[in-house]
Amino acid sequence: MIRTLRQPANWITPLVFPLALMAVNTGGLDAATNIPGFPSDSFLPFFLAFPFIQGSLFATINAGVDLARDIQTGFLNRLSLTPMSGTALLVGHLGGVIVLGFVQALWYLGAGLVMGVRLESGFAGAAVLFVLAVLIVLAFGSFGAFAALRTGSTEAVQSLFPVFFVFLFLSSMNLPRNLIETDWFRLVASANPVSYLIEGIRSLVIFGWDAEALALAFSISIGLAIAGLALSSVAMRGRLART
Amino acid sequence: MKRTVDVAFAVAWRMLHNNFTNPSLLLPGLAFPLFFFTAFAGGLSRVNDVPGFRFPVGYTAFQFVFVLLQSAAFAGVFTGFGIVRDFESGFARRLMLAAPDRRGILLGYGIGALGRWSVTATVLTCVALLAGMQVGGNGVDVFALYALAVLVNACGLLWSAGVAMRLRTMQAAPLMQLPIFLSLFFAPVFVPVDLLADWLRVIAHLNPVTLLLEGGRSLIAGTPTHVAYAFAAALALVAGFSVWAVRGLRNAEAAGG
Numbered sequence: 001m002i003r004t005l006r007q008p009a010n011w012i013t014p015l016v017f018p019l020a021l022m023a024v025n026t027g028g029l030d031a032a033t034n035i036p037g038f039p040s041d042s043f044l045p046f047f048l049a050f051p052f053i054q055g056s057l058f059a060t061i062n063a064g065v066d067l068a069r070d071i072q073t074g075f076l077n078r079l080s081l082t083p084m085s086g087t088a089l090l091v092g093h094l095g096g097v098i099v100l101g102f103v104q105a106l107w108y109l110g111a112g113l114v115m116g117v118r119l120e121s122g123f124a125g126a127a128v129l130f131v132l133a134v135l136i137v138l139a140f141g142s143f144g145a146f147a148a149l150r151t152g153s154t155e156a157v158q159s160l161f162p163v164f165f166v167f168l169f170l171s172s173m174n175l176p177r178n179l180i181e182t183d184w185f186r187l188v189a190s191a192n193p194v195s196y197l198i199e200g201i202r203s204l205v206i207f208g209w210d211a212e213a214l215a216l217a218f219s220i221s222i223g224l225a226i227a228g229l230a231l232s233s234v235a236m237r238g239r240l241a242r243t
Numbered sequence: 244m245k246r247t248v249d250v251a252f253a254v255a256w257r258m259l260h261n262n263f264t265n266p267s268l269l270l271p272g273l274a275f276p277l278f279f280f281t282a283f284a285g286g287l288s289r290v291n292d293v294p295g296f297r298f299p300v301g302y303t304a305f306q307f308v309f310v311l312l313q314s315a316a317f318a319g320v321f322t323g324f325g326i327v328r329d330f331e332s333g334f335a336r337r338l339m340l341a342a343p344d345r346r347g348i349l350l351g352y353g354i355g356a357l358g359r360w361s362v363t364a365t366v367l368t369c370v371a372l373l374a375g376m377q378v379g380g381n382g383v384d385v386f387a388l389y390a391l392a393v394l395v396n397a398c399g400l401l402w403s404a405g406v407a408m409r410l411r412t413m414q415a416a417p418l419m420q421l422p423i424f425l426s427l428f429f430a431p432v433f434v435p436v437d438l439l440a441d442w443l444r445v446i447a448h449l450n451p452v453t454l455l456l457e458g459g460r461s462l463i464a465g466t467p468t469h470v471a472y473a474f475a476a477a478l479a480l481v482a483g484f485s486v487w488a489v490r491g492l493r494n495a496e497a498a499g500g
Contacts, residue, residue, distance in 0.1 A: 021428075027443030028433040031293045162271070169282040175289060185285040 011100065014058035015107055018051030025050070029174065037179055040206045048112045049201035050173050053194060055104040056137045057164045063097040064144030064157040071152035076239065086236040090229075094141050101137025105130050112205075120208040128214070129204050135221040136197055140164070142228025149235035171195040193220045247347040254338070254351025258325055259358045272321050272359060276314035276367050280306060284374065287433060295438055300377040300464050307371045308388070308459040309432055312452075314367060315392040316399035316423050318360030322352055323403020323419045330411040330495070339496065349404060349492055356400040357393065364392065379465030387470060388462040391455060394477035399423055401484035408491035411498070426452050451476040 022044075030043045040046040070076045079089065109119075109126060119125050147157050170188050172180070172195040180186040189195050200217020203210035262268050284306040291302040298305045329335040335348075342348055378385065403419040410418070430452040431439055439447055447453045458473025 020425075024428045024432075024443070027440035028428075028431070029287075029290070030440045031295070031434050031438040032287075032290055034294050035289055035292055162274070166278060169278065170286070174286055179289050180286060181289040181291075182285045185281075189286070 011103075014055045014062070014100070014104055017058070018054040018108070019111055021054065022047055022051050025174070032175065035175075035179060037176075039176055042116075044112070044115060045117045045206050046202065047173070048108070048117055048205050049198045050168075051108045051111075052105060052133050052201050053136065053168055053173075053198055055108060056101060056133070056140045057161065057168065059097050059100045059104065059137055060140040060144035060164070061157060061161050063093065063100075063141055064148040064160070065154045067093055067145055067148035068152060068154045068157045071148065071239065072154060080240045086240050087233065090145060090232060090236050093145055094138060094229075097141035097144075098134055098138055101134050101141070102130065104137075105133035117205065119205055121204040125204040125208070129201060132197075132200055132204075132214075132217055132221065135218070135225060139221050139224035139228055142225055142232050146228055146232040146235050149232055149239050152239070167192055167194045171198055173198055193224065196220050247344040247350065250342045250344060250347025251350035251354055254348050255354035255358065258322065258352060258355025261325065262355070262359050263362075268321075268325075272314075272318060273363055273366055275317070276310050276363055277370055279313065280310040280367060280371065283310070283433070284371075290433060293434065293438065296434060298435070298460070298464065299466070300379040303371065303374060303376040304378065304463050305460060307367075307376055308463055309427075309456060311364060311367060311388070311392050312395050312455060312459060313427050314363045315360050315396035316427065317420070318363060319356045319396050319399020319401070320403045320420050320423055322356035322359060322400050323407045324413070324416060325355070326352055326404055326407040327411065327413050327415065330407065331413060335411075335495070336499070345492060345496065346489065349488055352404055353397060353400050357396055360392075360396045364389070378463055380462050380467075381465065384462040384465055384467060387467075387474075388459050391459055391462070391473060391477055394474070394481055395455060398477070398480045398484050401481065401488040405484065405487035405491035408488070408495040411495065426450060430456050432456075451480060 026044045026047055029047075032038060033041060033043055033046075038046075067076075070079075076089075109129065113119075119129075121128070144157060144160065147160050151157070170185070171192045172189050177186055177189050177195065180189060196213075196216040197220060199213045200221075203213035203217075207213070262272075284303045287306070288302045290296060291298070326335070329338065338348060339345055380388070402423065406415050406419045409415075429443065429446045430450050431447055436444060436447050436453060436457065454469065454473045454476045457468070458470045461468040462470060
């Protein structure tokens, strides 16, 4: 956390850039709410889920890069000589990502409320939204940590960003899946787990309590987090064994 | 003049050789425009049904023009990253010592950016046509569209070259790409300007990229409208950024490369 705070680019970018893109897309696609069947009168509440996901990607990449830099500079080697366990290292690393993810979630929701969004699921929905946002950051963050531990290269972690970005753009972020006209795109969006994460957050904002959307979002984020944590734990053991 | 051209071709050849033999430089420049085209034209095609949206040749062509101009601008920006790498590695210093006319260096980077974008534009056009893009314009209209994109490519290169030669560090990368990115997205990207939200419409009307986009879209639709304004805006930007880039070159010379 301290290292993140000391590097303004690491926290300013995830706080500002997703909101800037949200503003541009909202201004550009507000007319899309006139498409028959669009689930919201305004594009802003529909699109509010986007910064949560994009911010998670930024947090993940920044944290992964920091871990990879620790490996490149030999700091992890020196830490491995101390009694500190690999699990503690990983938990500490991901703890910083989670705190940043929580701050981001507060910021995005606050910005949305200031811009006039009304959370259909109310106060309890906001609490659930924070839990889901943190789970998503943990899931993505664990994959960022895995990439850092496996490759030990900041460039390799940076190169994950376009991959994550592809998942984000080929999802239902701009239109609900049932309104996507192009068949192959709808299929890809339906097979893309990021669509369900977005739809889980979106459901709390514009529908209220949608059990199916929430169940899918929570199960996918928990599943991804478990897979990412397992992979990064194995990679951490390997990294410490080699040093 | 011959010396300038010799320097320019040598620099351009080096830029193109580096770009086309290094996948980490080549692939992002190719992949990102294709990806944006896919995501926007494929994912948002239903925007065609928005009341008030009238574009005679369909949403794929509507988005193609944006992605074509975006790829042109970013080919220039990515070439700017190459200029920075040359300064960081010390190659630019040696290049400046060897070049009899240093404006040739700038011209060479410009030719390199154009060569780089030509490949991207060819791939993008093929993919768009395979995806069923309709073209309403005749040969002259299409030629004018690509000419407009060439000017946008020059703008991207000259802007980023000016920044690169002043700051000479990769830390300047956000400064090279962010203004281009913002000017492109604060324009009518997804829908025509009349359908934008009020606040974005005000910004878009002040943004010269709007003229370029609307001119380009009218050309592909075969209903040229305000094309002269679009070219005037593009030429004015090229002129302004040329001064910016040449002054950057002088700045680098003064700093000893």
